[in-house]
Amino acid sequence: MQLQQVFTNLISNALKYHDHPATGTVEIGCDDAxxxxxFSVADDGPGIDPEYHERVFVIFQTLTERDTLESTGVGLAIVKKIVERQGGRISIKSAEGQGAKFLFTWPKQSAKVKNLSTTVAKAPNSAVPLTT
Known part of the structure; x- marks a missing residue:
């Protein structure tokens, strides 16, 4: 569910901030790391000046005037919080006029599953089942 929220916010932003959303392109990628x-979500929109790359992840920060576009400035802050809570990282590659590419890592196993498998691997042989 949280991964879905990350993708929803990133794709929504790619469309919302594009100069021409009807003809814009959004590409989604996935690599093994x-x-x-x-994961990556890239668009061919107006791009973001590198000077503002860190600012876009700060809550209530937006790079457009509040009266020109409906934006609360929380979407990317939420994305960053979700990704980091999972143990991942998020970054942006962009320049003004050259689109934006958001890259983030997501664990193949959740921390809970990883901890459980470590516990099971270390547990001595016994007839008592392990519980969480």
Whole structure:
């Protein structure tokens, strides 16, 4: 559910901030990065000046005037919080006029599953089932 929220916010932003959303392109990618998946959401929109790359992840920050576009400035802050809570990282590659590409890592196993499998692997042989 949280991964869905991350994709929903990133794709929604790609469309919302595009100069021409009806003809814009959004590309989604996935690569294997060991214990993580490396996902990307890229668009061919107006791009973001590198000076503002960190600012876009700060809650209530928006790069457009509030009266020109409906934006609360919380979408990317939520995305960052979700990704980091899962043990991943998020970054942006963009330049003004050259689109934007958001890259984030997502663990292949949740921390809960990983901890459980470690516990099971270390548990001595016994007839008592392990519970969480």
């Amino acid at each position: 060991g214990d993580f998946y490396l």
